[in-house]
Amino acid sequence: MGGDLDHSDFVDPDFQSGRRPASVPAVSAIGGASSGASLRPPSRDEINQKVTAAQQALVELKRRQEELERERSGLEEARRRRSEYDQGREEMLAHLTRGVGLLTEAEQAARAEVEAMGRSLADLKVALEKVAALDEQSWNVDQYSTELTRALTTLENARMEWNSAQRRWDVLRGVTAGAASATGRAEGEGGGRFTDGRSPGEWARMGLALTWPVAVAVLAVGIVLALVLARR
Numbered sequence: 113m114g115g116d117l118d119h120s121d122f123v124d125p126d127f128q129s130g131r132r133p134a135s136v137p138a139v140s141a142i143g144g145a146s147s148g149a150s151l152r153p154p155s156r157d158e159i160n161q162k163v164t165a166a167q168q169a170l171v172e173l174k175r176r177q178e179e180l181e182r183e184r185s186g187l188e189e190a191r192r193r194r195s196e197y198d199q200g201r202e203e204m205l206a207h208l209t210r211g212v213g214l215l216t217e218a219e220q221a222a223r224a225e226v227e228a229m230g231r232s233l234a235d236l237k238v239a240l241e242k243v244a245a246l247d248e249q250s251w252n253v254d255q256y257s258t259e260l261t262r263a264l265t266t267l268e269n270a271r272m273e274w275n276s277a278q279r280r281w282d283v284l285r286g287v288t289a290g291a292a293s294a295t296g297r298a299e300g301e302g303g304g305r306f307t308d309g310r311s312p313g314e315w316a317r318m319g320l321a322l323t324w325p326v327a328v329a330v331l332a333v334g335i336v337l338a339l340v341l342a343r344r
Contacts, residue, residue: 232277239270 154162246266251259278284 229281232280235273236277239273242266243270 243266246263248259248263
């Protein structure tokens with residue numbers, strides 16, 4: 113009979129269910145006490161500490177802002193100077209390259225002009241020597257016609273050298289550089305004129321001036337031949 117004894121027979125279910133809710137208020141009381149301790153208002157010292165920490169944080173942020181402002185100003189100045197450098201370099205490269213090219217061409221043209229002027233000067237010196245060497249007192253009477261023809265040829269060659277030099281060099285015509293530029297512009301705008309500014313009528317008169325000495329020389333040769341034949 114002892115083996116058939118069940119201990120659950122001595123447990124009152126109503127008593128157990130009545131005891132079970134009694135433990136809940138104890139847990140709630142503990143939790144209420146804990147939450148009440150965490151939700152208490154901060155003390156004066158705690159507030160002062162938080163205010164001090166906030167002020168220090170603001171001071172640090174202001175200092176950092178000033179540092180960033182200085183850094184930004186420095187970067188903007190560096191960017192401005194870099195842009196000025198790049199722009200100035202490109203500008204000067206363009207100007208200097210163009211200037212070197214223009215001056216190189218001008219130098220070459222000037223050298224060619226100086227060489228041409230030197231040749232003209234040498235030709236004028238030779239013509240001057242030949243004209244200065246003419247001396248009719250030393251002519252042989254028997255060779256008068258030949259000497260005269262030779263002298264007229266020398267004069268004609270010298271006149272051609274002089275006219276060619278005058279057409280080429282403005283200074284021989286008494287024209288300044290500014291006047292020469294103005295004359296060049298007028299020649300480009302006007303019509304019916306030759307490259308050196310003379311009209312066809314002026315060129316005709318110049319041709320007549322160049323040919324009349326030859327005509328006089330032929331006439332003089334004829335007269336001399338007539339006198340020689342008359343003496344014989």
